[in-house]
Amino acid sequence: MALIVYVEVLLASDSLQDIELLKKFLDEQFTIKDLGPLKYFLGLEVARSHTGISLCQRKYTLDILQDTSLIGSKPAAFPMESNLKLAIDDSEPYEDPSSYRKLVGKLLYLTITRPDIAHSGQVLSQFLAKPTVNHHKAAIRVLRYLKATPGHGLLFSSSSELQLKAFSDSDWVGCIDTRKSITGFAVFLGNSLISWKSKKQATISRSSAEAEYRALATTTCEIQWLLHALQDLQIDHSQPTLLYTDSKSAMSIATNLVQHERTKHIQIDCHLVREKLQEKLIKLFYIPSQLQLADIFTKPLGSLPFHHTLRKMNIIDIHVHLEGGCWSIASHIDNMELKSKVEKAKIVNEI
Template sequence: MDLPPGLPNQNNKVCRLLKSLYGLKQASRQWFEKLSNSLITYGFTQGKSDCSLFIKKSATSFMALLVYVDNVLLVSDDLQQIQLLKKFLHDQFTIKDLGPLKYFLDLEIARSKTGISLCQQKYALDILQDTDPSAYRRLVGRLLYLTITRPDLAYSVQVLSQFLAKPAVSHHKAAMRVLRYLKATPGHGLFFSSSSKLHLKAFLDSDWAGCIDTRRSITGFAIFLGNSLISWKSKKQATISRYSAEAKYQALAATTCEVQWLVYALQDLQIDHQQPTTLYIDSKSVMSIATNSVQHERTKHIQIDCHLVQEKLQEKLIKLFYIPSRLQLADILTKPLGSLPFYHTLRKMNILNIHVHLEGGCWSIASHIENMELKSKEGKAKAKIDSIH
């Protein structure tokens, strides 16, 4: 670094830092290296699936520590071990203990005997209050962070994020429509059941040539651990697919890679997931390609994806199961849905409003579906009576 002002510097000398200073480009890397070395010295093992995850297991206790910059999340089944670790970290770095997990990086966590709820209600309300209609790029960036707990927004935000460089009036109107939906459902979030089985299953789909500007397809998948949604994606594919089966096969390959990473993450957490992950797909053509080792002319340009999926099928990492399109939960991540199938999907994904009991019986998914189904039945009955007359 340059010499501080006031010191004579006749030979153009510079200072050599003995330790990193806050604000330098290398500071974050040096901080993480120091923290990692301290945790490893204490007895932790760094996770292979995620370098920010540290695990310590003994005959009587299990402890997992997750790091995000200078924020640390700690879980264990032994309170005494937690106190010892906190004392060690405080002696090393002078930490601030925030107590049981309730609020972390704009995530609101509520725990009960039935499970854990995760939402971003405060963050959603801040978006609604601070939104500048002209700041399209900033709005989409904040909505992207909101999709951490709101998979129902993933497809809409994925579409809006394609026009950050030069948004048109129609894109602003679409963003305002998303905000109106957000205003009606600020407290929606994910629910992780305590009775959920530790078995992975995934729903995957694609919208062939769904992007009207580039004619690229949209990949969508939702992965559950038991009945709890833990991973999802809505993303435009990198290449153009000539056939719908090709687009779905690329979605299958992307889902397979995510499943493999989740299996590694479970292994880091000392959870042995031996049974194959069930992948639900609504295309028999894709299942035929995946189980047929003979490469045809129509699939030779996606041979890498074919070999990847076939290899994981042979290793029994995954198994394919056909379901009709009306039962495909990944549709919500690939295309716009009507109101009734949209809210039915949210219900199956365990996306709930954890604050509904505090808000005097306000809007909820279950009541909304019931009202919509009642109106649909009334409309059909009226149409039938009119046709008779």
């Protein structure tokens, strides 16, 4: 049984009887109110069906659009232009830096269920000290993308196999200000995305192979943590985690036990990945770049590759995919320019 406390209390267990006993005990000690099955928690909306459990932040997204007066803006097909390269001093300073910081903070919280804007949030958060007009325009573009996809979220399939699969990638010299590379990874349990990251590397890599290898090391550490979490939940995962990379050079460094002149400065990462390979914690596979799912966390993608990757990552809009009911109808209402939230709520209630 897992018990999570943050103002409200969440209970999760494979035994309903044990949950009832614990709720009775907590009520005797503190006088609690049972709110029933989880539906809404800290901005996260939870929906269950025979296909699995879905998480989204639709209401939180609409609140952001309302607060920024972009609820009626023109939608965008993807969050960032594929050729966009933002820098520290690339335009005049933005007139209201505090509003930019608040907006980026809200976008970062939204990435809890929206991996599709994880890279955008990582890029925009680098300019909090002195945001410029171009930085603000890029943030508005992300909001316009959210306008088109307010209900996007994660689907945890009920039929997924208990097999960890990870995709690791990097964008060499992705930051034009610091010349540091960007690490991106995605970890799946079966077909369900459970962990991801888009982050600038701590040191400068001298080659693309080195950048890819550092990304492999970061992904390996995440895999190790997830295996410990599964062990705490008493879930057996004895088979190796499948780790996919599109860099044959990084794979050669990981499997070659000989230290060379050009790899001795990344010795710690080398030993980490090699150790986990020898322990059979991970198993490395090569994957072509066009099939690399972690690519979405390292650089802005165009419309076609962006949406192709989202489909592969099982990111859906339950308000569109659910057949019938108020949800599927309400998804069309969001695209209408309504004067107020009250007017929208009346239409939903009438339906």
